[in-house]
Amino acid sequence: MRVLILGAGITGVSSAWFLREAGFEVTVLDRQPEAALETSFANGGQISVSQSEPWANPDAPLQVLKWLWHEDSPLLFRPRFDLRQWNWGARFLRECLPSHHVHNTIQMVNLGLYSRTTLQRLRASAGIQYDHSTRGILQIFFDQHTFDAAAEASALMRQYHCHREAIPRERAVELEPALGALGSRLVGATWAEDDESGDAYLFTQGLAKLAADKGVEFRFNTCIRELLSDGGKITGVRVRTCEGRDEVLKADTYLLCMGSYSPLMAAKVGLNLPIYPTKGYSATMSVEGYEGVPNISITDSAMKMVFTRLGDRMRIAGTAELDGYNTELNPVRCQALIRRYFEIFPNSGDPNSVKFWAGLRPSTPSNVPLIGRSRLPNLYLNTGHGTLGWTEGPGSGRAVAELIAGHKPELDFDFLV
Numbered sequence: 001m002r003v004l005i006l007g008a009g010i011t012g013v014s015s016a017w018f019l020r021e022a023g024f025e026v027t028v029l030d031r032q033p034e035a036a037l038e039t040s041f042a043n044g045g046q047i048s049v050s051q052s053e054p055w056a057n058p059d060a061p062l063q064v065l066k067w068l069w070h071e072d073s074p075l076l077f078r079p080r081f082d083l084r085q086w087n088w089g090a091r092f093l094r095e096c097l098p099s100h101h102v103h104n105t106i107q108m109v110n111l112g113l114y115s116r117t118t119l120q121r122l123r124a125s126a127g128i129q130y131d132h133s134t135r136g137i138l139q140i141f142f143d144q145h146t147f148d149a150a151a152e153a154s155a156l157m158r159q160y161h162c163h164r165e166a167i168p169r170e171r172a173v174e175l176e177p178a179l180g181a182l183g184s185r186l187v188g189a190t191w192a193e194d195d196e197s198g199d200a201y202l203f204t205q206g207l208a209k210l211a212a213d214k215g216v217e218f219r220f221n222t223c224i225r226e227l228l229s230d231g232g233k234i235t236g237v238r239v240r241t242c243e244g245r246d247e248v249l250k251a252d253t254y255l256l257c258m259g260s261y262s263p264l265m266a267a268k269v270g271l272n273l274p275i276y277p278t279k280g281y282s283a284t285m286s287v288e289g290y291e292g293v294p295n296i297s298i299t300d301s302a303m304k305m306v307f308t309r310l311g312d313r314m315r316i317a318g319t320a321e322l323d324g325y326n327t328e329l330n331p332v333r334c335q336a337l338i339r340r341y342f343e344i345f346p347n348s349g350d351p352n353s354v355k356f357w358a359g360l361r362p363s364t365p366s367n368v369p370l371i372g373r374s375r376l377p378n379l380y381l382n383t384g385h386g387t388l389g390w391t392e393g394p395g396s397g398r399a400v401a402e403l404i405a406g407h408k409p410e411l412d413f414d415f416l417v
């Protein structure tokens with residue numbers, strides 16, 4: 001049986017790997033010249049199951065209002081004449097209800113734990129090098145109120161079998177001495193020792209090469225233009241090659257993994273996917289030879305930023321902006337990343353080496369991705385991973401491959417049927 005995968009980011013490539021392992025003939029299409037050149041390219045690098053709480057939480061509406069119009073705010077809603085944006089916003093508000101929030105958190109934790117185990121197994125068997133670290137993740141807090149709330153949330157996480165504990169400032173500095181420069185500004189931290197970090201681009205590239213060796217066909221520089229349907233089924237995919245030649249490709253099953261572009265493609269066959277792009281930024285700089293560089297991946301709860309060491313590079317990532325498909329770099333938001341990093345870790349990197357990047361998180365209002373069969377029986381989805389696509393990508397790929405093979409994944413998750 002032949003499967004055509006649309007998109008070669010972390011979700012598409014992981015799916016390809018597991019489908020091939022299950023014996024399928026697999027072809028992956030992508031418009032870029034290689035794998036992981038869009039949102040999976042320069043993300044925060046965290047495998048952060050412990051931070052599975054969705055953005056949609058009971059406090060979010062007030063916070064979003066507070067940040068409105070602040071150019072350097074962590075979460076920025078730029079209202080547009082775009083019905084999809086307003087529909088998404090209305091659904092986001094509904095997901096902020098406490099009962100939805102708890103349900104969504106459980107879904108995300110379950111998928112995150114499954115995915116982290118999948119990643120660890122893949123690492124052990126495939127031996128991919130991706131500047132990974134297994135030192136855990138520390139989330140740091142600057143005010144007592146937020147820290148107390150995080151301690152409560154940690155207890156909830158433990159209830160769902162995800163280890164995260166609240167620790168005092170002294171213990172946090174013991175674990176990560178680079179935090180010492182903060183002095184008494186640091187109130188406390190949460191510590192998730194089982195979480196990990198690593199470069200999603202290097203991992204996806206490595207897995208794509210191994211998948212190609214095992215017989216997966218990758219067709220890069222291929223722009224997917226349209227899904228074709230007839231009689232309630234997908235009948236083909238119209239693509240345009242880089243030479244400008246149009247072609248229709250056919251398979252038994254089609255798997256949509258196009259990140260933020262998935263809803264645009266799905267709309268062509270009448271599917272309305274609740275995914276909207278949330279733009280985020282990252283800065284990568286050399287820290288080779290510098291002192292005071294954090295070795296443990298850190299989440300700054302106040303600014304919603306992450307600082308992840310990837311070998312001799314530092315990846316600083318964060319901010320979220322609902323501004324359609326615009327990927328331009330806004331200098332104010334770029335500088336906010338660097339300024340904050342040096343505020344916490346003074347002189348611990350080479351500011352002249354910084355490379356900025358922006359990517360579009362494929363966000364659902366609930367933060368929970370769409371995995372499983374769509375209304376069209378031979379079209380499957382593995383998309384909408386929002387803030388946690390690197391954390392959840394390997395497991396989502398494994399789970400969707402099981403579903404396509406007709407099996408039930410060993411995972412308590414609301415798969416699409």
Ligand SMILES: Cc1cc2nc3c(=O)[nH]c(=O)nc-3n(C[C@H](O)[C@H](O)[C@H](O)COP(=O)(O)OP(=O)(O)OC[C@H]3O[C@@H](n4cnc5c(N)ncnc54)[C@H](O)[C@@H]3O)c2cc1C
Nearest residue numbers: 007009011031039040043044046224259280388389390391
């Ligand atoms: C700033 C930032 C920080 C982040 N930090 C983290 C983190 O620390 N931890 C974490 O777990 N997650 C993080 N994420 C989220 C994570 O990066 C994404 O959820 C994940 O990369 C999405 O993967 P994907 O495969 O769904 O999409 P993508 O990687 O975007 O893949 C989609 C693919 O589809 C292709 N495509 C699209 N349209 C077409 C077309 N018409 N024709 C052909 N090909 C097409 C693209 O070229 C692309 O390769 C972060 C995201 C951002 C932006």
